[in-house]
Amino acid sequence: MSHTTLPIRVPGEPPVIREPAHVPVAHVVRGGVVEGVHHGSVVVLAADGSVAFQAGDIEAACYPRSALKPVQAVGLLRAGLPPLDDAALALVAASHSGEAPHLATARRILDTAGLAERDLRNVPDLPYGVAEREEWLRHGLGPSRLAQNCSGKHAAMLMTARARGWSLDDYLDPDHPLQREIAAAVADLTGQGIARVTVDGCGAPLFSVSLHGLTRAAARIATAAPDTEEGRVGQAMRKHPEMVSGSGRDVARLVRALPGLVAKDGFEGVQIAALPDGRAVGVKIADGADRARMPVTAAALARCGVDPQLLAEFATTPVIGGGRPVGTLRAAGALAT
Structure with a gap:
């Protein structure tokens, strides 16, 4: 099906596509x-939006992966996503673990729109959470679109497309009106053009921006008035961090430890976190190792002025030998000074 071309407002130039000049961070x-x-x-933004600290290459084009989901959620609201309660809106911005409340909420979004799991076009998968995956397999269940960690976002994409009268089968096409609306929100909130569009692991379009731009978008969401689309997403994520990730996941625990924080992780070692006054951090681990993501994020938040005692449980990860701790994974380089 052909679509009407909608203009995308590009506030600034797209980031340069190059090999990032990363530096040791852990x-x-x-x-x-x-x-x-x-x-x-790593980039740390001050409350006024200026760069308070940076290490490595914060301006090169990168793929935010699931750390972009809060921005995509804002784009969906701007595109006409029908009203959702905070728990459901948090799931729209989620990489969920596949816990019962996650699956029930994704199903509820579909039901409200008169849709079903078969309408989803995300890639079928097992639940992301380790315990949830093991339980799923014990029951003899296989990959499903509902269990896949992006099902909340996809359910909301379908709900929005139906509300606007747009086609459903091709809602993941980058030229679909829905995806063009989301791209416009990405450009607006990051303050830059999109360098490249590709396909994320779940099948949705993925927009390449810089780490600096991504962190700027996180700050926009964290500081927004509650009656704006950005503010609604930020409020939902703060109130329901377990819906954004899962019970016991490090991002949910970080939000609980720092009231008012908006935080989202992404595959390939990406993390954003923003405080209500606009201070924000963005992290990209070059080799995509998830184990380094949170210690580096904790060190960056300390650079923001967050009390290190509140960050203590996130600042290091034990290195195990013979079944006991024999070392640590910790922030290094300029972050450690």
Whole structure:
């Protein structure tokens, strides 16, 4: 089906596509010896939006992966997503674990729109959460579109397309009016053009921006008035961090430890976190290692002025030898000074 071309407002130039100049940001220390080094890039924004700290290459084009979901959620609201309660809206911005409330809420979004799981076009998968996946397999269940961690976002995309009278089968086409509306929100909130469009793991269009732009978007969401689309997404994510991730996941625990924080992780070592006054951090681990993501994020938040005692449980990860801790994974380089 052909679509009417909608203009995308591009506030600034897109970031440059290049090999990022990442720097060491984390050390794996075993028995007092640096066993491994994770490279990456980090940006810390002050409350006025200026760059208070940076390490590595914060302006190169990168793929935010699921860290972009809060921005996509704003785009869906701007495109006409019908009203949802905060728990459901949090799931729209989620990479959920596949817990019962996650699946029930995704199903509720579909039911409200008169749709079903078969209408989803995300890639079928097992639940993302380890315990949830094991339980799923114990019951003899296989991959499903509802269990896949992006099902909340996809359910909301379908709900929006139906509300606007747009076609459903091709809602993931980058030229679909829905995706063009989302792209416009990405450009607006990041303050830059989109460098490249590709396909994310779930099948949805993925927009390449810089780490700086992504972090700027997180700050926009965290500081927005509650009656705006950005503010509604931020409020939902703050109130229901377990819907955005899962019970016990590190991002949910971080939001609970820092009231008012908006935070979202993404595959390939991406993390954003923003405080209500506009202070914000963005992290990209070069090798995509998830284990380095949270210690580096904690160090960046300390650079924001967050009390290190509140960050203590996130600042290091134990390195295990013989079944006991023999070292730590911790922030390094300029972040450690």
